[in-house]
Amino acid sequence: MKSDKISEAVVRRLPVYLRYLNELHHREVPTVSSQELGQKLDLNPAQIRKDLAYFGDFGRKGIGYDVSYLIEKIRQILKLDQQINVVLVGAGNLGHALSNYNAFLKDNMKIVAVFDAHTSKVGSRINNLTVQPMEELTSTIQDHGIRIGIITVPDVEAQNVADRLVASGIEAILNFAPIILKAPPQIRIHTADFTTDLQSLAYYLDNGKEEVKDAATEMGH
């Protein structure tokens, strides 16, 4: 584990809490209980109370969590109260889709530059940004203080792009190529391979049907 302060599982759940809390805030709901959060997010309420207790005693018995206060705290913990600049490498369909993702522009996290290795893509416009050639990657990252890189290039190019991002001073990478990237241990890499999401969905497909119970019994559960 690169951080022993808060487990990765908790860090990964915080943005999910945040998204729903923002929704509640938008609907002007002032407080929420761990039961409600649990029901909505398909998590055990005890797990939610434990996760949130990491950061201090937010909840009040019988009243629940103050929505605004919890949003503020989670944003602080995730450092979303800072401006964080992001670079995207790979201006294909996925790169286009991500650049257009409006949810981004909230929380001071922003794609400020897009790169592509292919001359046919360079110079085209994506969401008010001009696709730049790879030669400008390092200088752009340094000039804009860019700290996170998103990789949306084909598999075979992904490791090379990761190496260049790391050499240019990027601290964390969100990788959409379905391969496992190598990087120095201080570089945090999350892989957003949607096939793993689909594969874990498959597990739930027969849920509640007899054959699942049989299989579970055979396996000693």
Next chain:
Amino acid sequence: MKSDKISEAVVRRLPVYLRYLNELHHREVPTVSSQELGQKLDLNPAQIRKDLAYFGDFGRKGIGYDVSYLIEKIRQILKLDQQINVVLVGAGNLGHALSNYNAFLKDNMKIVAVFDAHTSKVGSRINNLTVQPMEELTSTIQDHGIRIGIITVPDVEAQNVADRLVASGIEAILNFAPIILKAPPQIRIHTADFTTDLQSLAYYLDNGKEEVKDAATEMGH
């Protein structure tokens, strides 16, 4: 929790194990230890042993796990040894990107139909599929035994699409719209909002620097 058999956290990790195991298998590596898996996947080896012990005693002390056998077992557990047909609704940039995702075609999981509500998209070709009008959604899902739906439409259309997928007999949804969808409890929904991936990355940005330690101390850690 919709399933009390295996925790969601474990189910979500299994495809990640599978991806790396497939990589090892491709490189003709016969066995792997929980230490190696842990290092590669940034997980505690004890956690990995615990996860895999859910399904029986796969590992052998001093030798590790048999890669081929573990792949086979995980595929069975995730039901990836079945043919699973998937429908995609929303033929924009993201829909295009996902349809072209080759990693998909492995493991018998396949997008067999693409839909869009906009007449300008209907009839266009994506990866050997013709974009169909929404009127054909229900009949196509039933004719092809489609069980999983992927939603890549704009936020405002996502709930309506989810309702139609559910009414057509879909069992699970992978949602890319950055909103929380409502559905009956037996329908499993995963939200693949990449902004949550980015937000959890932000947590790790200052990792190892002084200010983090100070913040942690203030919070009583």
